[in-house]
Amino acid sequence: MLKPQATATRDLVNLDGTWRFALVQSDIEKEAPWSKPLPGTLDAPVPASYNDIFVDPAIHNHVGWVSYQRTVTVPRGWSQDRYFVRVSAATHRGRVYINDKLVAEHIGGYTPFDAEVTELVKPGESFRLTITVNNELTNVTIPPGIIEVKQNGQKSQRYFHDFYNYAGLARSVWLYSVPKAEYVQDVTVVTDVEGSTGVINYDIKTATPEASNSNSSSVHVVVVDEADKVVAEASGAKGSVKIPNATLWQPGAAYLYQFRAEIRQGGKVVDSYSVATGIRTIEVRDYEFLINGKPFYFTGFGRHEDTAIRGKGHDSAYMVHDFQLMHWIGANSFRTSHYPYAEEVMDFADRHGIVVIDETPAVGLNLAIDSGLFGKKLKHTWGPEYINDQTREAHADSIRELIARDKNHACVVLWSISNEPSSSEEGAREYFEPLVKLTRELDPSRPVCFVNVMFATYDKCLISDLFDVLCLNRYYGWYMHTGDLPTAEAAFEDELKGWVAKYKKPIVMTEYGADTMSGFRSYYNAPWSEDFQVAYYNMCHAVHDRFPEVVGEQVWNFADFQTAATHIFRVDGNKKGIFTRDRKPKAIAGVLRERWNAKLKELNEL
Template sequence: MRIRVLDAAGAEVAAAEGTSGSVRIDDVTPWRPGAAYLYDLVAEIVDSAGTVLDTYAQPLGVRTVEVRGIQFLINGEPFYFTGFGKHEDTAVRGKGYDDAYLVHDFQLMEWAGANSFRTAHYPYAEEVMDFADRHGIVVIDETAAVGLNLAVEAGLLGTPPRPTFSPDTFNDDTRAAHAQASRELITRDKNHPSGVMWCIANEPASNEDGAREYFEPLVELTRKLDPTRPVTYAAVMFATSENDRIAELFDVICINRYYGWYIATGDLAAAEAMMEGDLNGWAAKFGRPLLMSEYGADTMPGLHSVWDQPWTEEYQAAYLAASHRAFDRVEAVVGEHVWNFADFQTSHGIHRVDGNRKGVFTRDRKPKAAAHELRGGWVGLDGHKPSGPSGG
């Protein structure tokens, strides 16, 4: 076996032989957010005469990721996430991958000043990760583990709550399947430089009995499979800094909050104060980086008001501005991912108006007023946190 590393110009910069080992690239050019640099790692099977029998090439990006105190560092430099939770969903394709929309979505994210996204709530197509590698977009890669929270079921159905973690609900068999899903995701995506963090669950019942016993082995497994990337989860509204039982297991705490929408609907002054107080509670107790992984307000395109009236485009823009002011005042916040990039289809019911309308773009990718609000705050940040209370 012969291994060669080629730079972007095709020149060999490192080589090794044998069935295992390592190579060293001197004067390496790192992969950076917004400035992707990829080498090619070429593996060749050669016979005793030196004839190449087979060859396989894979892009290779070199970068470091580190959590230091309340900072998230890429290549040793503090990084501030701006972007979205997304879905693989379009009006044309439905739920699934689409080549043309992949390119268009990345163009729109660049226009908005986004530097990152989370693969909510499942692994996306490999082509998405490849594209992110080539274009310097940072990815939080999420295991398909959403819905481990029976309190949500009780709230939606109006039924008595059941314990989430028990022999009759989410149990050892569930955790075994969860672990296998994490193994498969890490095996597939571990060589993508764009992937900087593993998210192993979205909105679990982390405030309930049994949560720590369920998640601690999964966090340990994730770190064993890949000790180079931080591990996170996205905390649900019910989980607070006072009652959450798993936050200390993780390197970064992602937080989903909807102050001004599901709570304090229409009262943005109260929502801003609630958001800031909530975040300060997490920061004080856990001393870890906090990333706002979901916040948003449903918005009907074309609905307008001179007041901050829910469902209007003006309200969504004002909602985001209020949220960003709160984020900017909390030092531990290292990023903001709006929920959602674009409107997406959901099951039919009285709680939705033709799907989830929290997108800053419509399902066919037309910008709402909030998209321009984001662009005004994000463009030019270049991975740095806004410096003033009106930033973000």
């Protein structure tokens, strides 16, 4: 799951740009879009979601397969290499074809997958690359959904998460090479601190198992600091290196060492791979969340990968601007709600000292929300008809892939394995207990959480004891006691008292907010006005400040974002953003900036 990189022993070709594009109108096996040049005149940009690119409603509302196609040439100098196509994300199911041959298939819309093409095309030759993508969600996918077929035979997608189901190739596609004989296949680093000495524990896997499993001397490690000075070296595929007087990775003050894994033969480097490594520690102690032994208070956001036209398509300009806005407002953290974000976002957070709660795509595991919103008969979430054992295996795969991709990021301090599941419903514990165990086995170095929905209060939740940190989404004053802030404040405080008394764990408020129309002002603090949003947040923060057990606040949401058109309580999307969808500040932005910068000053003085 290593992200491809260009080194002295590896090459990297970016395949972004415009690709031929077509809908699959019937059975994909019968149409076989990979078998010939795609018909029609449509081109689609990569990376981008395809839904909002075109003006044809049939494309925007399409449920099923689509095809992307382009011609690729393998560089002439790759005769001594193996080469792969890497798809950074295909939402939610992807297949890769080289000419007429299927070479890879992957289920899961937010994590990457590779397809080796070495034996199918030679250096200097061109091939037809077709990637088919399916956006369907069922009860055994993560996230889940339901496919309904209308009387006219047209498919319709229902899903139970409150953001638009953008689809396509939303992240980059690459062609990359590695040495043919032996190469670095995986690297795991876990850091520690002993006094002023930084420790990097590592495990390196190579393409030749004997080399990696026998502590072979052909594997060498070099650690380089930001001044490009070698500060530590070691031999062997597994071990540790120590860095005297190490500079730690700190929230807001990132420092990254380059951990370079090398395979050497006869003194010659035949392959190398570098991991940007921040040395830091994480600990949950009683009510505190500690980074490098110091109490940390999360300020920031739940966010979405969501922009106009591009949908969930990764955009470096938006990424940099969004991080600038977070810095301006005093945010030191965010949650990848509700799916893993692009690898470029995680790299950027590493470099700039932004703390991340990293979340799987397990959102919508809660039929009670759907029933409550639309007045339908309450159905059981956990059982054969909806979230079942097969769903849990897909969920387990999403956890495996998330940790495999993001385990080396210093910015990641907490794994979130689900957002707002029906945790108070019978069957929840049986579903989640093995997933928590799996997460801890895959990465014992980080704490684990899930994000609790407002219906599953401290006296009803069946799984909160399994986790290290309590992450609560609460909307007192908006969905409950709407507009009545004094009553909402009392109810909110009363519930937090219950969580503190029962669980004695740190609490992060991972969602709280109120829909707000930019420019709507009200003398009376009317709901949906900017004035009410300010009053609402002031009420919430007054409650937070009464509880030392509250160690963080991530408001919902960073910016307005698109939702399903069938959600008639949304007008052109969710409007809980602190910024509009095009990143203009609402009145609350200045209030948060003052509060959060004061919080950061307090943290720096500890």
